Amino acid sequence: MSIEFRKELFADERDDGLNEIGKPKLRQDIEGHVTGRTAYYDDHLLDGLLHMRCVRSPHHHARVRSIDTSEAERMKGVRRVVHADDVPHNLNTLLSLIGFGKDDEQLLSNPIVRYRGEPVLAIVADTEAIARAGCAAIRVDWEVLPHVLDVEEAIAPGAPSVNPAYPDNTFTYEPYDHVKLRFGDVQSGFAQADHIVEAEYEMSPIEQAPIETCGAIAAPETADRYVCHTGTQALFFSLGTTAKLLDLPSSRLHFIGGTVGGGFGGKVDSITEPMAVLGAMLTGRPVKFQWDREEEMQVGAPRGAERWRIKDGVTSDGRILARQFTGFFDAGAYTRLSSYAGHKGTGHLPGPYTIPNVASNVFCVYTNRTPATAMRGFGVTGVDFAIECHMDRVAEAVGIDPISLRILNAYRDGDMKAHRRVAKNCALVESCQVVAGKAGWGLSTDDMAANSLVGSSAERAAIPETALDDEGKAGERRAGRATTADPVPGTRRLPAGTHGDAKEAIPVQRPDMQILAERVGHKIPEPAAATAVTPQKVATPTPTPPSTPTMPPAMAPSSHVAAPLPKPTAATTAAEPAKPAPYKPEKPFSQGVNRPGVSRFLSGSRRR
Amino acid sequence: MAKRPISFTLNGTETGIFVNEGQNLLEALRREAGDLSPKFGCGQGTCGACTILIDGAPHLGCLTLAEAAQGRSIETTSGLADGPDLHPLQRAFMEGFAAQCGFCTSGMLMAAKALLVTNPHPTRDEVIEAISGNLCRCTGYEPIVDAILDAAIRLQGRVA
Numbered sequence: 001m002s003i004e005f006r007k008e009l010f011a012d013e014r015d016d017g018l019n020e021i022g023k024p025k026l027r028q029d030i031e032g033h034v035t036g037r038t039a040y041y042d043d044h045l046l047d048g049l050l051h052m053r054c055v056r057s058p059h060h061h062a063r064v065r066s067i068d069t070s071e072a073e074r075m076k077g078v079r080r081v082v083h084a085d086d087v088p089h090n091l092n093t094l095l096s097l098i099g100f101g102k103d104d105e106q107l108l109s110n111p112i113v114r115y116r117g118e119p120v121l122a123i124v125a126d127t128e129a130i131a132r133a134g135c136a137a138i139r140v141d142w143e144v145l146p147h148v149l150d151v152e153e154a155i156a157p158g159a160p161s162v163n164p165a166y167p168d169n170t171f172t173y174e175p176y177d178h179v180k181l182r183f184g185d186v187q188s189g190f191a192q193a194d195h196i197v198e199a200e201y202e203m204s205p206i207e208q209a210p211i212e213t214c215g216a217i218a219a220p221e222t223a224d225r226y227v228c229h230t231g232t233q234a235l236f237f238s239l240g241t242t243a244k245l246l247d248l249p250s251s252r253l254h255f256i257g258g259t260v261g262g263g264f265g266g267k268v269d270s271i272t273e274p275m276a277v278l279g280a281m282l283t284g285r286p287v288k289f290q291w292d293r294e295e296e297m298q299v300g301a302p303r304g305a306e307r308w309r310i311k312d313g314v315t316s317d318g319r320i321l322a323r324q325f326t327g328f329f330d331a332g333a334y335t336r337l338s339s340y341a342g343h344k345g346t347g348h349l350p351g352p353y354t355i356p357n358v359a360s361n362v363f364c365v366y367t368n369r370t371p372a373t374a375m376r377g378f379g380v381t382g383v384d385f386a387i388e389c390h391m392d393r394v395a396e397a398v399g400i401d402p403i404s405l406r407i408l409n410a411y412r413d414g415d416m417k418a419h420r421r422v423a424k425n426c427a428l429v430e431s432c433q434v435v436a437g438k439a440g441w442g443l444s445t446d447d448m449a450a451n452s453l454v455g456s457s458a459e460r461a462a463i464p465e466t467a468l469d470d471e472g473k474a475g476e477r478r479a480g481r482a483t484t485a486d487p488v489p490g491t492r493r494l495p496a497g498t499h500g501d502a503k504e505a506i507p508v509q510r511p512d513m514q515i516l517a518e519r520v521g522h523k524i525p526e527p528a529a530a531t532a533v534t535p536q537k538v539a540t541p542t543p544t545p546p547s548t549p550t551m552p553p554a555m556a557p558s559s560h561v562a563a564p565l566p567k568p569t570a571a572t573t574a575a576e577p578a579k580p581a582p583y584k585p586e587k588p589f590s591q592g593v594n595r596p597g598v599s600r601f602l603s604g605s606r607r608r
Numbered sequence: 609m610a611k612r613p614i615s616f617t618l619n620g621t622e623t624g625i626f627v628n629e630g631q632n633l634l635e636a637l638r639r640e641a642g643d644l645s646p647k648f649g650c651g652q653g654t655c656g657a658c659t660i661l662i663d664g665a666p667h668l669g670c671l672t673l674a675e676a677a678q679g680r681s682i683e684t685t686s687g688l689a690d691g692p693d694l695h696p697l698q699r700a701f702m703e704g705f706a707a708q709c710g711f712c713t714s715g716m717l718m719a720a721k722a723l724l725v726t727n728p729h730p731t732r733d734e735v736i737e738a739i740s741g742n743l744c745r746c747t748g749y750e751p752i753v754d755a756i757l758d759a760a761i762r763l764q765g766r767v768a
Contacts, residue, residue, distance in 0.1 A: 030702045030707060031702065034710075035645075035689060036713075211649040212649065260709060264745065292651055293651060
């Protein structure tokens with residue numbers, strides 16, 4: 001299959017003096033793959049290896065009344081029964097490493113389980129077969145609790161509360177129980193429209209299903225450390241999570257990974273690594289914790305289910321005047337990465353189209369289903385599916401060609417997007433034209449002449465007066481004081497031209513972690529080179545056309561409009577962005593190298 | 609549990625190992641014989657990552673009892689290359705971008721080799737049929753099928 005380059009498009013914006021692009025290149029790891037020499041985590045043979053397996057909940061929601069481990073403990077070959085109490089710091093949330101969200105999940109859950117398959121206990125044994133037999137010999141007395149499996153049932157008053165950190169069953173995006181996006185006034189847009197098109201779209205959870213199941217092998221190492229071979233996609237995430245859950249300084253953990261037998265997002269949750277290291281700590285032996293295929297499919301966190309309701313107000317010639325979203329991400333029982341999916345989904349609205357009035361409420365909802373996590377564009381693919389299905393419905397309702405509808409409404413360079421950033425490097429129009437050409441789909445001459453660089457205007461580049469509301473503060477819905485999940489008519493007005501809060505990137509912990517633009521191969525204009533070590537601002541919007549209103553002072557926090565970003569921690573806001581505070585570990589490193597330029601996670605003997 | 613000795617030929621080398629009763633051949637090859645090229649993907653015979661050749665025919669290591677290997681000739685991906693010279697299938701997989709994470713690759717190569725030994729000039733449909741028991745989640749199957757057809761051409765005049 002050859003790649004086709006459309007060099008006539010945007011030719012003046014691109015440097016074609018590239019050495020590698022468009023030329024075939026061997027993967028650097030391919031020889032290892034075809035010779036069977038690539039070493040995945042399970043390809044490390046350790047003498048005296050023990051095997052760990054978990055006792056899992058057969059119920060969606062239940063309380064453990066009692067656990068009888070006596071029969072398993074008497075079994076020959078069972079080395080250790082691992083209880084929830086054995087986990088030194090048994091509460092975490094994945095994104096706590098970047099200071100986002102509350103700790104809400106135990107590594108081994110006790111006394112409440114909140115999804116089917118949640119582990120309550122682990123057995124470490126000489127062989128996998130004995131570990132399985134040991135798990136089967138554990139007697140758990142369950143008290144089954146009421147459960148909820150649907151996102152909208154979960155946010156209704158009276159629904160069983162799933163996650164005690166978020167008793168209202170919604171992640172809290174301060175101060176609301178959803179991410180609010182408001183741009184213009186959808187109610188007035190609907191009033192001016194000729195057609196209203198409403199529909200609901202759903203996507204089921206999707207398991208990443210890598211051929212290599214999740215797992216890790218941990219073993220006591222020299223110098224009072226534990227080595228961990230893992231298939232994680234996020235080695236330092238897993239290291240930080242393990243250090244936190246096991247209450248160890250990270251210098252005592254030697255993580256080896258980076259060779260992943262397929263991940264697709266399903267190997268970021270950092271569950272197998274702390275379990276394996278805990279097993280090695282408790283037995284003093286190498287321990288493998290490997291999910292079998294059934295666990296991979298049942299308890300491996302999938303892409304979360306999504307439900308989207310879209311309501312469009314459209315003119316009879318196909319201009320979309322207003323678009324309203326109500327979105328639900330099914331986080332399952334714990335947050336993992338779903339809180340972030342809410343932000344990602346909101347940041348993607350209203351799709352690649354210039355729509356003057358947009359309102360959306362996006363919820364991250366807890367249910368008694370398997371926790372959801374990352375998977376290939378999670379938070380974006382589901383809503384794109386909904387948006388593009390809806391575009392076809394709109395085209396049908398208005399009676400115009402579906403590709404023509406997209407070209408008509410597509411972003412043009414310089415347009416203001418609903419989240420108050422200027423659209424740049426747009427290419428939907430050109431993509432539609434190429435797709436239509438390839439598919440033999442006839443387009444009108446006007447559509448073929450359209451161009452992403454042409455068509456913006458002062459009006460399209462401006463931020464309109466925006467209707468705001470305060471519906472849906474955290475806790476109100478459960479108390480019956482919020483009437484609907486959909487965006488409600490505004491009660492306040494935000495003046496035209498008001499931007500969102502300017503957000504600063506969190507400064508890097510250590511200056512040597514700053515990405516240097518010249519190292520990653522960006523073309524750098526001369527004067528910008530000096531800014532390479534300055535942490536970049538997260539794009540304070542600067543509209544290009546001169547006719548846009550001047551930027552007023554940053555909005556007060558009470559008038560939140562754009563999706564709120566995670567607040568930087570006190571320590572990071574206090575730091576001068578240009579000069580990050582020198583990195584100081586909370587606990588002194590007991591072992592390992594601590595020299596400038598040398599990773600502190602490598603011991604001297606292992607550095608080659 | 610008493611261990612039993614078994615002996616077989618592994619990639620042309622006489623090999624003897626001790627296995628547990630009921631142990632599968634995949635685990636025995638990996639853990640006892642130290643050949644890590646067949647992979648554990650499902651343990652249920654659905655993914656094909658553990659495909660090996662027993663007397664030239666493709667078998668699933670996870671569903672074969674280790675004791676059934678007694679006296680047989682077993683081939684795995686680690687024996688595919690002739691010393692430093694890679695097998696045409698390996699070359700075709702490399703140059704055709706037929707692997708991404710590489711976890712299914714060993715099984716794919718063994719299934720492909722079994723096909724080309726019995727059918728040196730397969731049609732596209734025959735290639736698809738031959739790897740129908742092997743799952744890949746990364747590249748899609750097209751580059752793999754292309755690479756196997758490419759290897760068939762490279763192998764012309766040679767014995768697979």
